[in-house]
Amino acid sequence: MIKKTETSGWRQARRRSARDAIVEAAWALVREEGLAGLSLRDLARRAGISPPTVYAYFDSKNAIYDAMFGAAAAQFAGRMAEPYACEDPRELLAAGARRFAAFCTSDLERYQLLFQRCVPGFEPSPQSYAPALRALGGAREVLALNGITDARYLDLWTALITGLVSQQVSNDPGGGRWTALIEESVAMFLAHCQPAAARPSAPGPAWPEGALS
Amino acid sequence: MIKKTETSGWRQARRRSARDAIVEAAWALVREEGLAGLSLRDLARRAGISPPTVYAYFDSKNAIYDAMFGAAAAQFAGRMAEPYACEDPRELLAAGARRFAAFCTSDLERYQLLFQRCVPGFEPSPQSYAPALRALGGAREVLALNGITDARYLDLWTALITGLVSQQVSNDPGGGRWTALIEESVAMFLAHCQPAAARPSAPGPAWPEGALS
DNA sequence: GTCTATAGCTGGATAGAC
DNA sequence: GTCTATCCAGCTATAGAC
Numbered sequence: 001m002i003k004k005t006e007t008s009g010w011r012q013a014r015r016r017s018a019r020d021a022i023v024e025a026a027w028a029l030v031r032e033e034g035l036a037g038l039s040l041r042d043l044a045r046r047a048g049i050s051p052p053t054v055y056a057y058f059d060s061k062n063a064i065y066d067a068m069f070g071a072a073a074a075q076f077a078g079r080m081a082e083p084y085a086c087e088d089p090r091e092l093l094a095a096g097a098r099r100f101a102a103f104c105t106s107d108l109e110r111y112q113l114l115f116q117r118c119v120p121g122f123e124p125s126p127q128s129y130a131p132a133l134r135a136l137g138g139a140r141e142v143l144a145l146n147g148i149t150d151a152r153y154l155d156l157w158t159a160l161i162t163g164l165v166s167q168q169v170s171n172d173p174g175g176g177r178w179t180a181l182i183e184e185s186v187a188m189f190l191a192h193c194q195p196a197a198a199r200p201s202a203p204g205p206a207w208p209e210g211a212l213s
Numbered sequence: 214m215i216k217k218t219e220t221s222g223w224r225q226a227r228r229r230s231a232r233d234a235i236v237e238a239a240w241a242l243v244r245e246e247g248l249a250g251l252s253l254r255d256l257a258r259r260a261g262i263s264p265p266t267v268y269a270y271f272d273s274k275n276a277i278y279d280a281m282f283g284a285a286a287a288q289f290a291g292r293m294a295e296p297y298a299c300e301d302p303r304e305l306l307a308a309g310a311r312r313f314a315a316f317c318t319s320d321l322e323r324y325q326l327l328f329q330r331c332v333p334g335f336e337p338s339p340q341s342y343a344p345a346l347r348a349l350g351g352a353r354e355v356l357a358l359n360g361i362t363d364a365r366y367l368d369l370w371t372a373l374i375t376g377l378v379s380q381q382v383s384n385d386p387g388g389g390r391w392t393a394l395i396e397e398s399v400a401m402f403l404a405h406c407q408p409a410a411a412r413p414s415a416p417g418p419a420w421p422e423g424a425l426s
Numbered sequence: 427g428t429c430t431a432t433a434g435c436t437g438g439a440t441a442g443a444c
Numbered sequence: 445g446t447c448t449a450t451c452c453a454g455c456t457a458t459a460g461a462c
Contacts, residue, residue: 036333040456053428061456116395117261117383118331120249156378156394156401167368170330181369188369188405242462253438274438
């Protein structure tokens with residue numbers, strides 16, 4: 001699979017853009033037909049190529065799902081890492097939760113592929129999965145800003161927020177019955193998990209530069 | 214589809230038991246192959262009949278999924294409605310959550326069909342869905358025993374518990390990383406949502422007989 | 427790299443005898 | 445109701461010319 005690395009400049013760039021075009025067509029198709037409705041025939045037609053040509057860029061159908069997953073995970077990490085308008089640790093926590101919910105509810109299929117994992121034989125590769133882990137690390141940092149470092153509380157936080165989002169997309173798609181509970185969830189969570197010392201506007205401990213990236 | 218109702222006694226009973234046998238075979242197959250791996254050929258072989266005979270009992274493949282869903286929902290409602298050893302409202306709430314988690318984690322495929330909804334073209338019929346709604350009503354009753362009647366808090370409770378269970382089965386199947394947080398979740402939830410009046414051992418208001426059934 | 431053509435398989439569902 | 449036999453549609457993936 002290794003080619004001459006010297007000629008790789010614009011050639012690889014072209015190949016990459018062709019791959020990206022196929023992945024984008026796959027997303028368009030999936031948003032119309034659902035995650036399970038992705039077929040190579042339809043994908044090829046949508047992308048303006050013939051079905052076998054798809055195999056010039058992807059080894060299998062699952063490789064396409066993996067590329068889609070990777071793109072979605074990158075979007076996720078990028079969105080969560082954008083700068084926040086506030087600095088207050090508590091507001092940062094709430095803003096992150098709101099952002100996560102907005103990201104999930106704005107694209108149902110993307111949410112399903114990233115977080116529901118219900119494509120029959122597919123599991124994301126470690127490379128595609130990495131950006132999602134990076135974003136989770138961001139949550140850990142923000143919790144630390146709030147004085148919360150217990151790993152158990154990180155688990156509790158993720159369960160709480162993903163639970164809200166899951167109920168939202170499953171039982172009230174397009175509405176706000178559960179996402180409207182985010183502020184209250186933050187209050188409930190902090191009241192229970194935040195140590196008394198960190199309760200007022202006491203500044204948190206120093207943390208590494210670029211911790212949120 | 215309507216037959217002579219006078220001859221329906223043992224004849225319908227035989228038909229019911231044959232249906233049940235097929236549904237049981239379907240569950241056995243699904244536990245081996247996954248929810249998406251249910252095919253009529255394999256199902257027929259497992260049930261000891263020929264593929265077309267399946268259509269003597271079910272109109273389509275989705276009708277089989279629906280029967281499976283109905284059976285699972287009935288198990289769920291039955292399990293949640295079994296008598297509880299304690300009477301303290303707070304302990305009742307925690308016991309219900311533990312029971313729910315145990316029910317979900319003890320059978321992954323059943324959990325996926327009931328609560329994850331990721332079978333491509335399938336949606337449960339209202340009849341099959343009804344028992345699940347009954348069980349949700351039970352949660353509302355127990356929350357009322359704890360002095361919590363705000364519908365928003367019922368939503369928050371379901372999000373919190375389903376979030377814990379979802380993280381558990383997705384990220385630590387067979388373990389207890391998230392289910393171990395149930396007690397703490399109950400404490401957190403009640404501290405935030407329970408009115409101060411109901412905090413001590415004050416008895417809740419009277420409620421209808423058989424409210425939990 | 428891209429195409430046409432097609433292999434090879436599996437799936438749900440049906441026909442018709444018994 | 446149950447069977448054998450089969451239809452037909454859809455899929456992924458490959459072969460081989462260009």
